[in-house]
Amino acid sequence: MHVLPCRNNITVSRSPVSFRVFRGAASVIAMGKIEWAMWANEQALASGLILLTGGIVGVAGQFRGWQFAAYAIAAGAFVCLLEYPRSKRTKGTSVERTGQYCFTVCVKSFGPLTRNYYVRAFLHAALSVPAGFLLATVLGCVCLGIASIIYLAAAIRGEHWEPILPKKEIARKPDDSMKNPPQNPPPRPPPETRRKRVDDLEGAGYDNPIPVGE
Amino acid sequence: MGNWIINHGLTSFILVVWMGINIFLFVWFYLFYDLGDDYYYTRHLLGSALAWARAPAAVLNFNCLLILLPVCRNLLSLLRGSFVCCGRTMRKQLDKNISFHKLVAYMIALMTAVHLIAHLLNVEWYNNSRRGVYDKLSTALSNLEDTDNTTYLNPIRKTDVDAQQTPTYLVFTTIAGLTGIIITLALILIITSSMEVIRRSYFEVFWYTHHLFVIFFIGLVFHGAGFIVRKQLTTDPPHNFTLCKDRIEEWGQIPECPLPKFGGGPAQTWWWVIGPMILYLCERLLRFIRNMQTVQYRKIVMHPSKVLEMQLVRHGFKMDVGQYIFLNCPAISQLEWHPFTMTSAPEEDFFSVHIRSAGDWTDRLIDIMQHLPEGAQGPKMGVDGPFGTASEDVFDYEVSMLVGAGIGITPFASILKSIWYKFKTSNPKLRTRKIYFYWLCRETHAFEWFADLLQVLEKEMEERGMGDFLTYKLYLTGWDQSHATHAWVHFDEETDVVTGLKQKTHYGRPVWDKEFEEVRQENPSSVVGTFLCGPAVLGKVLENKCAKFSDVDPRKTRFYFNKENF
Numbered sequence A: 001m002h003v004l005p006c007r008n009n010i011t012v013s014r015s016p017v018s019f020r021v022f023r024g025a026a027s028v029i030a031m032g033k034i035e036w037a038m039w040a041n042e043q044a045l046a047s048g049l050i051l052l053t054g055g056i057v058g059v060a061g062q063f064r065g066w067q068f069a070a071y072a073i074a075a076g077a078f079v080c081l082l083e084y085p086r087s088k089r090t091k092g093t094s095v096e097r098t099g100q101y102c103f104t105v106c107v108k109s110f111g112p113l114t115r116n117y118y119v120r121a122f123l124h125a126a127l128s129v130p131a132g133f134l135l136a137t138v139l140g141c142v143c144l145g146i147a148s149i150i151y152l153a154a155a156i157r158g159e160h161w162e163p164i165l166p167k168k169e170i171a172r173k174p175d176d177s178m179k180n181p182p183q184n185p186p187p188r189p190p191p192e193t194r195r196k197r198v199d200d201l202e203g204a205g206y207d208n209p210i211p212v213g214e
Numbered sequence B: 001m002g003n004w005i006i007n008h009g010l011t012s013f014i015l016v017v018w019m020g021i022n023i024f025l026f027v028w029f030y031l032f033y034d035l036g037d038d039y040y041y042t043r044h045l046l047g048s049a050l051a052w053a054r055a056p057a058a059v060l061n062f063n064c065l066l067i068l069l070p071v072c073r074n075l076l077s078l079l080r081g082s083f084v085c086c087g088r089t090m091r092k093q094l095d096k097n098i099s100f101h102k103l104v105a106y107m108i109a110l111m112t113a114v115h116l117i118a119h120l121l122n123v124e125w126y127n128n129s130r131r132g133v134y135d136k137l138s139t140a141l142s143n144l145e146d147t148d149n150t151t152y153l154n155p156i157r158k159t160d161v162d163a164q165q166t167p168t169y170l171v172f173t174t175i176a177g178l179t180g181i182i183i184t185l186a187l188i189l190i191i192t193s194s195m196e197v198i199r200r201s202y203f204e205v206f207w208y209t210h211h212l213f214v215i216f217f218i219g220l221v222f223h224g225a226g227f228i229v230r231k232q233l234t235t236d237p238p239h240n241f242t243l244c245k246d247r248i249e250e251w252g253q254i255p256e257c258p259l260p261k262f263g264g265g266p267a268q269t270w271w272w273v274i275g276p277m278i279l280y281l282c283e284r285l286l287r288f289i290r291n292m293q294t295v296q297y298r299k300i301v302m303h304p305s306k307v308l309e310m311q312l313v314r315h316g317f318k319m320d321v322g323q324y325i326f327l328n329c330p331a332i333s334q335l336e337w338h339p340f341t342m343t344s345a346p347e348e349d350f351f352s353v354h355i356r357s358a359g360d361w362t363d364r365l366i367d368i369m370q371h372l373p374e375g376a377q378g379p380k381m382g383v384d385g386p387f388g389t390a391s392e393d394v395f396d397y398e399v400s401m402l403v404g405a406g407i408g409i410t411p412f413a414s415i416l417k418s419i420w421y422k423f424k425t426s427n428p429k430l431r432t433r434k435i436y437f438y439w440l441c442r443e444t445h446a447f448e449w450f451a452d453l454l455q456v457l458e459k460e461m462e463e464r465g466m467g468d469f470l471t472y473k474l475y476l477t478g479w480d481q482s483h484a485t486h487a488w489v490h491f492d493e494e495t496d497v498v499t500g501l502k503q504k505t506h507y508g509r510p511v512w513d514k515e516f517e518e519v520r521q522e523n524p525s526s527v528v529g530t531f532l533c534g535p536a537v538l539g540k541v542l543e544n545k546c547a548k549f550s551d552v553d554p555r556k557t558r559f560y561f562n563k564e565n566f
Helices: A016-028 A036-060 A066-083 A101-108 A117-131 A135-156 A191-197 B002-035 B037-046 B049-067 B073-082 B088-130 B136-143 B166-173 B175-192 B196-201 B203-210 B213-226 B269-292 B360-370 B390-396 B406-425 B444-463 B481-489 B512-522 B536-549
Strands: A012-014 B230-233 B261-264 B295-303 B307-314 B324-328 B338-341 B351-356 B382-387 B399-405 B434-441 B470-476 B505-507 B527-533 B558-563
Touching: A036 A066, A036 A117, A036 A135, A036 B088, A036 B175, A036 B196, A066 A101, A066 A117, A066 A135, A117 A135, A135 B088, A135 B166, A135 B175, B002 B037, B002 B049, B002 B088, B037 B049, B037 B088, B037 B136, B037 B230, B049 B088, B049 B269, B073 B088, B073 B269, B073 B382, B088 B136, B088 B166, B088 B175, B088 B558, B166 B175, B175 B203, B175 B213, B196 B203, B213 B269, B269 B382, B295 B360, B307 B360, B324 B351, B338 B351, B338 B406, B351 B360, B351 B406, B390 B527, B399 B406, B399 B536, B406 B434, B406 B444, B406 B527, B434 B512, B444 B470, B512 B536, B527 B536, B536 B558
Parallel strands: A012 B295, B399 B434, B399 B527, B434 B470, B470 B505, B527 B558
Antiparallel strands: B230 B261, B295 B307, B307 B351, B324 B338, B324 B382
């Protein structure tokens, strides 16, 4: 707030409290890395749609070699279904696509096949090959190829697909000891002294003769 | 309805004009290719797919012209400066630049899809006619070749390629085909990396991939240079298709029907995009020059809760309230520029930014500053700006409602400071009579520096007997029972327990209906500017409230909504 009279007076002032806070922040840097699989997923989904569109055009127009277009429809639809459920991010909030929950469950059921990004990279590379034989699906083929490369990069960096599932509410059960109402009327001594008193007659007088509750 | 026009009228008008031009271009070029006599023979081969390819191309030209303009931030700043005469409604439109950029991008994506599908059909139909699948006329037209006295119409010349692979061969061996594939790929990569989730979380991926636009524009300029879409040229004597289309055998034999000649239309795209491309180049050049200017550190302050304050000095730097700058730190990344709102007032002899740890870049900057020896200059810093946003207009309104949420209070630091200075010098520019300031945050801990500022301001105003000029309300949204109990216990004290300010902190979110009603009653005949720097959801709410509480009667209270862009 207060304008200092001297312009070149450079001061690096740190309060000791803030310095301690920052020691912790330095370790965060390594964590905020790029998750390439997120982009690969967007790219693959787009490729699926492009493949599907190209396939529909090829079949509808009865192009020469429309059988490849028919294949592209199937492959495009498959890629879309596989890629629709977005993976959970390793850090920060994960944003689901609209209504992806049931897709997540289906994709999750394939276990390591869908979890591993190496599998996806090779699957997409393989799926894209037949689409290269027809002009209508060439663009989809190249796009899927690029998605495959990005997935490969993600896999090499050790990323994997993780389902976004709603957090399970851990139902808190009351402890067993709480089931029965207290047997002794207050004031009560601490539990360890109470146990001893069962033996001696005087202490037994604290026990309630009539059961309370139910 | 009236309220709606006050707040959204011009925006909607601009969108209607833009959409109108798009529709006009589409229809005009569709009809041009669908009815034009020059294209009769071309249409005979291609059918309506010709018009379906050309109409989106025209719309694409127009939108590629527009797409670069909203991201020329220096140009927008210049325009804002020259629109001072035209009033704030006009200037406010310039704050929606990124929304417009996105809208134009959606249109480009849609039109690319239509253009692409139509051309897929075109290539297939050309291939069919070349191989004599259709009627005699199609085959005859396709057989025309480039010789001394004939020119081709069908671009498929080689027939010794496998019939199924001919379209692919054509596309990968012609300028138009190859550039088309490359720029479509560039566009797809740009789009997939601009999705909200990528842009917000992995800014670098978005930022670097977006630079494929260079390839996109180079490809776009050359895309039309292949002259593949061909029309009939006038010959001497003229070739009349109505007469000659059924006399193919006699072409070149009888004087009425000479062999028809064909040629490509001029490549038009570069006419459309060359202007914006030069403008954008100038923009980048200006940014580069600005980067070269040396920036001096005046003071580096570490605030608690991961907030770094940098006070900088650059020769010839002039700023206004609520403006932002782009910072580039070559020690972290040569190419990345990040926007920061300035927190200093124009009256001060330096400019400052408060940087909160929020990602890779900010974390590394803070880390570098941490390890600086006492009294040393910081790393080399490039500064581009300043760029203006709506809060410049704060002093133009008689009454201003300022709403800051979380880190969004930063521009208001500049405004409040500036008011403080203007008060001291009794600046006649200050039209404002009253300011309502709403500060919403989860925890005030990170903004202690701001509470300090408010405290000084409060004291100053009371000394001058202007206590009611600034009304501020603090809302703590992330509170729990212990906060409440704490406040309860200290209820009788004069200052607030959380901030140490005279105004007590509210717990929970503000009830906007109540707040707007209060402002309306206290200022029955004023123009109220509402300024928000915060999340988009809150923006929607406030925009609706502004419309709801505005009166169509110009003598009564009207609310105008302004939003900071990030």
